[in-house]
Amino acid sequence: MTPNTSEKSCSVLPAGHVQAIHFQPVSQLIRKLGGNPESVFRMLNLSEALLQDSAAVLPLSLAGELLAHSARETGCEHFGLLLGSLGGLDQLGLIANLMAKQPTIGDALATLVQFHHITNRTGLALLRQDKEDAYLEFCSMESNFRGFRHFHEGVMAIALNIMRSLSHAGWTPTAVYFSHRPPKNPQTYARFFGAPCYFNTAHAELQFPAALLLAPNAAMNASSITFLEMNTLEMSALDWLERARRTAYSLVARGDCNQPRFASALGISVRTMNRRLEQSGVSYFDILDNARYVVSRKLIRETDMPLKDIAAALSYTDASSFTRAFRRWSGVTPEQWRKARCS
Template sequence: MFVIFGHCATFPLFVQAIGPNNIMKRTTQMPPQHPLRALLPPLEVMEKLGYDRCRCLQGTGVTLQQLDDLGSRITLQQEQRFYRNALDLTDDPLIGLRLGEPFVPQRYGLFGYALLSAETFRHALVIAENFGRLTFSLFSFKFGIEGQSAWFALCDPPLLEEDLIAVYMDRDLAAARVDFSAILGEPFRVESLQLPHQGRGNAQAYRQYFGCEVEFGAPDARFCFDSGVLEKRLPQSDPDSSRHLQQQCQMLIAKLTAQGSFIDEVRMMILARPGYFPDIDYIAQRMEMSTRTLRRKLKNEGSNFRDLLEEIRYGLAREYLADTQLPMEEISSLLGYSEAGNFSHAFRRWSGISPTAWRQNVPLTRPRSV
């Protein structure tokens, strides 16, 4: 879905009021490092505006070669420098609105597909609230109902300079509107918008962009919309698929218990990012051990990295084929294959038949989820 957030360790609460009315509250709940691919959508926008990648990445420490590495991650400081560059290059305080527009649901893998396949818009918002950590934002999500109106809010901004907070906020609001429209299959109509700042001299531009009245100096950033939309059945609704995808989302963000086995820990590391299956060197680095030590510990538990990777892919493949209506191209992408043909070849090696044949025979091999 949107450009949205995640949280890691929680530090002691620190509250700082911002803005002339001392309304917007910040905490030191810090976001994790985001995947480097979080920069690709806004980079596309900047390139269309005439700014080459080198200028946009200046001072970030990110190289052009790293952009092709799905396993790379960036620090919050590197990400901030990119958005600072975008502000300085364009000299446009509303550039965040443009940078949020490419963040369509499919950018988020399992999370995005779970949203698209939700039964109703209300269900989609519940998914967003529960699993927003799988997106790229620095905020948390909440939604609710007040009378005939419903609202969706961005909460818990991090401790950043106010102009950067505004860029992130604009980006996420623009992205949310794009994603809600994609989920609903029609333009998402905003009745009113609340913003915690005073418009920074661009009040009318905000009204024109979102096509609604805007209240400035509000407690948080939120869309208000007709609550009747919540019960709208979504055009790509597939409750079984959405439920299964939510289970996968939960798996991605679940923390291992202290009793978890070493193999389980490695599995969680492999499943950390939908569509990307890291090599053993990357996993060893993330687990702060040598590749040799990782191989030895897996061997002690009766496994090896290649077999574990194949086991995970085969298991996911069977679940996607049995419990969802996702096309082969999307399943291939979720399993880390660049082409559907490569996935088909691997599946034949695992099962002896093609994935299409396996899906057709699902009733004979296992019951579908209910």
């Protein structure tokens, strides 16, 4: 695919793309690890200069290829983690400015969840909590690409740095969860995050005490929002159907999607929701099926989770119901799909 560029004054990110400048340190990191960045860029027919352009965007598949080839060139299985460690709150641009206007860590994270699409149109940031714990989760709505693991590990490393900016430099999570297979050296990950790390899980998230959500935002700067920021927010607003699809995905990822909850998350009644979806040429079940298919492919391809656990994560009553649905979506069983892509 060919990378795209846009005018610097327009910050609207195309669907399925990420900002190229997030990958600016790739060359330096490859060299530091003893590799040759020129060979990586040549193999991908990608200009290294593109990553210096704040207005450039990359298709997610190309970004994943860049990370996969970089990891292979350097022999570093945690290349994505190291790249993400170089990023943080300052990479979020307008979102960081909006987060800095919030009084508490919880308010800042809620802002990140609301406007995450401005900097990443390929995934979702989610925040949930139970009585004692909170979870900051990142879901990729597109996972069937090479380099997914490296990409997602980078996102989790950036999330750690964001939390440290909002709290304090030495902040560590209670635990970290990855929705991919264990690496050869999981101890590296535990040392990096300063917390137990778990793999082959349904969610990729940082766990921490829920009480932290009420703590003061260490990055707070109560300046007023500018006209340019307001204009950017208006320009980047999602159309209704994309918002509906992202909402369905977030609920499916949490294992908690039904029509009343879906409509409530959109702020409308079930009747109005169905009418709007029909006007858009889709149904609730179309959107639900698509979200389940995307999440299931990620878990089948990237983890060793038993099919019964994947079925449960997607709110199926049993593995056979999930198998029938997956065969309807893909034409093959989940076992066949996993074998074809993981052999």
